[in-house]
Amino acid sequence: MFMSRVRDAGPSLENAETACLVQQALNGDPAAFECLMLRHERQVVRLAMRFLGTTEDAQDAAQEVFFRAYKYLHRLDLQKPIEPWLMRTTVNVCRNIGRKRQQRLNTFSGSETAAEPATTGSCDPYSGVVEEEERQMLWKALNSLPEKERIAITLRDIEGLPTAEVAAILDSSETTVRSQVSRARVRMKEAIDEMQKGKK
Amino acid sequence: MNCGHSLEILALFVEDDLPVAQAERIRNQIAGCSVCRQACEQLQASQSLIKARLKLPRHAVPNTESLADVRRRVVTRIQSERPLGWALQVERALTLSFRRHSYAFAGVVIGVVVSAALLGQVGRALPAAQFEGRYTLLRPDRYLEWVSVGSGVYVDPAGYAEYEKSGTFPERTVIVMKRTPSEAANDPHGDFSVSVKDSSRFEGGWGFFDLSGKSKAQVASSGTCQLCYKANA
Numbered sequence: 003m004f005m006s007r008v009r010d011a012g013p014s015l016e017n018a019e020t021a022c023l024v025q026q027a028l029n030g031d032p033a034a035f036e037c038l039m040l041r042h043e044r045q046v047v048r049l050a051m052r053f054l055g056t057t058e059d060a061q062d063a064a065q066e067v068f069f070r071a072y073k074y075l076h077r078l079d080l081q082k083p084i085e086p087w088l089m090r091t092t093v094n095v096c097r098n099i100g101r102k103r104q105q106r107l108n109t110f111s112g113s114e115t116a117a118e119p120a121t122t123g124s125c126d127p128y129s130g131v132v133e134e135e136e137r138q139m140l141w142k143a144l145n146s147l148p149e150k151e152r153i154a155i156t157l158r159d160i161e162g163l164p165t166a167e168v169a170a171i172l173d174s175s176e177t178t179v180r181s182q183v184s185r186a187r188v189r190m191k192e193a194i195d196e197m198q199k200g201k202k
Numbered sequence: 203m204n205c206g207h208s209l210e211i212l213a214l215f216v217e218d219d220l221p222v223a224q225a226e227r228i229r230n231q232i233a234g235c236s237v238c239r240q241a242c243e244q245l246q247a248s249q250s251l252i253k254a255r256l257k258l259p260r261h262a263v264p265n266t267e268s269l270a271d272v273r274r275r276v277v278t279r280i281q282s283e284r285p286l287g288w289a290l291q292v293e294r295a296l297t298l299s300f301r302r303h304s305y306a307f308a309g310v311v312i313g314v315v316v317s318a319a320l321l322g323q324v325g326r327a328l329p330a331a332q333f334e335g336r337y338t339l340l341r342p343d344r345y346l347e348w349v350s351v352g353s354g355v356y357v358d359p360a361g362y363a364e365y366e367k368s369g370t371f372p373e374r375t376v377i378v379m380k381r382t383p384s385e386a387a388n389d390p391h392g393d394f395s396v397s398v399k400d401s402s403r404f405e406g407g408w409g410f411f412d413l414s415g416k417s418k419a420q421v422a423s424s425g426t427c428q429l430c431y432k433a434n435a
Contacts, residue, residue, distance in 0.1 A: 187213035
């Protein structure tokens with residue numbers, strides 16, 4: 003994944019370039035900040051989509067993430083990669099949006115959960131239907147997990163980030179992340195068992 | 203589980219999330235335990251399904267135009283909302299300064315000099331003698347912290363320091379003479395008298411005030427008591 007690549011290269015050229023851009027942005031160069039956005043916007047939007055489900059919400063979240071990043075850019079430790087910091091901001095922004103959305107839903111409909119992500123668009127009509135059912139069921143199961151477990155399993159298993167990077171993003175320890183991920187996996191397995199029982 | 207492993211541990215094991223030694227131990231143990239083996243297989247299947255179904259499709263990621271729109275919105279918002287309030291601007295300036303050690307050192311030196319200068323100003327701004335109008339002296343309230351030069355006689359520190367150097371009391375020197383009731387009975391100056399050197403106010407340089415039992419007093423005499431003062435001070 004993106005951060006692994008950065009770390010594998012050690013204190014890489016990419017990190018040095020990012021640090022340079024951050025410094026230029028802090029000195030008031032708007033083009034440098036735009037360049038930073040350009041480099042990281044896909045990761046931010048992708049992660050936001052993962053948590054929020056729709057492109058529109060993800061774009062709104064990305065806007066808020068970069069606005070906050072601009073505001074607090076001076077707090078970034080230039081010795082470290084920028085990605086975990088941006089991802090942490092993304093997770094926090096999505097948490098806020100998700101909570102507000104849940105409050106709204108609780109107020110107006112009381113039963114809905116988070117929006118579901120876009121479909122995969124399979125070519126086979128039958129398998130497409132089955133896949134879509136499974137996907138919707140898993141999405142519901144995922145959204146019924148406690149927030150911390152949901153975020154941990156999303157980053158670790160669905161985004162495929164190493165545990166250490168998940169811990170860095172969540173500002174937590176690897177032990178805590180492992181514990182959250184393992185509980186989430188078991189709950190998801192139980193949901194899948196239920197789904198398969200229902201099919202039989 | 204027959205081996206005593208919880209599903210949570212196996213859920214970490216199937217994704218290689220355990221330390222190598224622990225994973226090896228579990229691998230050896232579950233080789234002989236059908237229940238744990240089956241649980242692992244189910245966990246692997248559910249993990250595969252989660253990854254396959256919840257993976258974001260390619261087309262779900264916004265296109266270049268949408269991303270450019272996000273950038274435009276951020277830039278517009280930064281320009282219109284001016285996100286850096288004064289507190290953040292100060293925080294940013296301090297953070298950036300302290301990233302450069304030479305600036306940090308210069309900042310500390312400047313801070314110390316400015317603080318010392320301010321403290322010096324504060325000291326000067328509060329003279330030992332405080333007047334109400336031209337000739338009414340307010341009772342000094344912290345004279346006990348001054349330099350004690352004899353029984354019940356206190357001199358303000360700045361005046362005493364200059365006297366030690368030059369042998370002459372400088373302008374604005376304040377001397378308090380405090381007497382016990384028995385001493386005061388035979389003293390025409392009462393139990394609490396104050397002498398202030400201020401040539402711009404008092405003829406002969408010194409003004410004398412009887413503040414016995416009072417919070418303020420008008421000058422009692424000036425100039426004429428100078429010889430008496432010199433004899434007693």
